[in-house]
Amino acid sequence: MKTPTSIRSRLSTSVVLIALVWSVAVTAAVWTVVRHEIDELQDSALDESAQIIFGLLSRHLQRTPLSDEQTTMPAPTHVEHLIWQVVDMNGRSVMRSHDAPERPLLDTRTPGLSNAGDAWRVVTMEIPGAENLVLHVAQDAGERREIGFEAAQYTAQFALGISLICVLWLRWRLKRELIPVAELSDAVRTFDPLDQRAALPAVTRVELEPMHHAITALSGRLIQRIANEKAFSAHAAHALRTPLAGLDAQLAVALRESPAELRPRLLRTRAAANRLQRVVTALLALFRSGSEPVMQSFCMHDLVTHLTFDGLTTTTDGVDCIRADPDLIAAALMNLLDNATRHHADSARITVREENGIIMRVSDNGSGIPPAKRAMLQQAISAQTYSEHTGLGLMLADLVARAHGGTLTLCDEAAGCSIELSLPYGSVDSGHS
Template sequence: MKLTSLQNRLSRSLLAGWLVWSLAILGSLWWVIDHEIEELLDETLVESAEIIAGLLAYDAAALRLDDSDTRALPAAEHSERLIWQITNLAGRIALRSHRAPDTPLALPTTSGLSYDASHRWRVFSLRLPGAPDLVLHVGQETAEREEAAVEAARYAAATALCIGILVMLWTRLRLRRELAPLDAFSAAIRDYDPLARDYRLPPASHAELQPVRDAIEGLATRLAQRVENERAFSAHAAHALRTPLAGLDAQLAVAQREAPAIIQPRLAQARQAAGRLQRVVTALLALFRSGSDLHPQRFRMSDLAASLGFSGLQLQVEGAEWLDGDPDLIAAALMNLIDNSARHHATIVRLHVADSPEAAITIADDGSGIEPGHISRLNEALSTRDYAGHTGLGLMLADMVARIHGGRLEILTPDAGCTVTLHLGPPANRAPVPAAGL
């Protein structure tokens, strides 16, 4: 299941909130600007009409209608934002601006703001002072008024949109920076080994992370204590079993010499089982001594192989003569791996030693081997350290020894028999590192 990203959810929430906020602000701006522009333009009409009426009042008699044609005010051709007409009460035009319609606007004769019958013009009507039978109409096209409102709203909306985008980008940047400590804390937790005595989680960088750090430290302390108890129990149990097993093997050896020939095979099998158990106990003692810390030294591989004590198997050592590592832990791993070879009917086990570019011991036998389909599952379990239900005790112990040395255990796919490589890593990686608990 894909987990939801907190940063993505917050970003989406901020984006949705920003969109709603922007639409609300834009709607409000549109309404306010439209209202204010409309009011401003109306005031412009009223003031223009009052100015024109005041100027014309000085010679209102000259505007008396006669039988002549409608007159237009002489003026050069120009862009006229406002048009005006002077009509009598009957609706005839006495004078008009050059762009004003030459037909009277269908308007009331009373003073005030209104639209003409076609709704094309917004007009302010005013009785001329000194000429009560004449009416001044000052108008502006409705389309031009609407265009002015739209332009004002568009510029305001574009400005608000740019500001909103900048705020959104700044918010995302701040959000990313505020969440950066979570990534750093996650990296510290990923590298945190509760069993490492010289490593602790770094101090919390924010107050919200302090409870999480305290909880992880508490959990790590309990886990480390439990692992230490299991190690101590395993070491004590192995030590307690070692002496009785040695005595049992001695008694079986005496019994085998004195027993009739008919039961000799059974006693031999019992001695083999007791020897196998002794090797497991020895491996446990080596692995769990003093917290499983690494004690590296240089040793001869042939001497180590001779000390393993396998009867009935031919051990052949090849490759490098000397090796750097913990001989006790490596011996414990080899005992378990060679014991697996013996249980799978091997008669010859070859130990190939390499010391560069990394130290490694390859154990190859002529036994019955492992099914190829099972090898990939075993390697996956070893890679993820998912031992339970997938690997036996021998492979698990050998992999733990390899990891203590900074390497890993790998099962190869040979043409015959079984081949396992105990990678010990380069010498720089072989520092005292606690092993994982059982």
């Protein structure tokens, strides 16, 4: 069976993906806008710088005529991020800054902004005068791209950082919001619809109200169905018990008055009727086992004396006077002893000891249970998967033990069969000890 996925992990993954997509989208949008604005700002700064250089060179050229040799403006040695050239009408650079190339940056003399390939962003300005000179002021295009890249990098880092903070916060909020779901699951896991004192806690989220109402309605339908089945079974068992008691009485009379050749058949018939009566009694106890046990003081010896089985000798040992539900205990013992007779036992011992309540052990010398089958039966009893695994006897005995807050255990025995019922709700009757 495929393992179901986690809502929390799916939502967390979605939040992370949304945050990443949002970061990339914001970075792309901001970078596009910033690059456009940075380009405009750099073009404006380049143009302003060109205006200043233009003014200074114009005054210099008015005072100092050009020579035939290339000259550079005097300045300290430094790395120039902005270069300039003065080019004559023949396309020869007659004056330039230190890092400017000797070749003209542009072959054209069109004033304004333009690109010199991928290397330079250039502003061209005409210098008035008879020499027909033009001024090229250029900025390194690689540096401009680096500035745009750094702006995009910082934007992406801040966007991813904010996204990471948002993801962590959303994961924390998601964990907090899923707590009511886990609490409701825990409450449903321990909720017993048959316990009248049990109730699901009120939900703290609107989204959980439909689930709460559905579970409550399902519990109501389950209680009603169980009540109907119990009522039907109880009525049916009561309706059968009276005729069976009459049948047993008539068979007893028939045994006394019948000829010898009919007695074996009548004995088998009476034994079958007695077994049917025990089954009916067990059914009555079975459909009472969902309710609280009726605790009373009684003596095990007296109770066992009335549980007679042909060919089976039953003895009691240990604590005699205890407090428990005598009807449920009698029904459980009756079915366990009946199982012993059907597995060829001729003696059984019922031992009671005090240990966290009381422990009742039923041992017989019958054919026993093979280890593999015993393990299978114990697993079915522990999981309460009685259908197609256990008979009525073990099922009823386990339900009786559970009604007393305990469990049923199939003991490992080399010969025969031993079954222990732990009854934490039971106790030793100190008034008769």
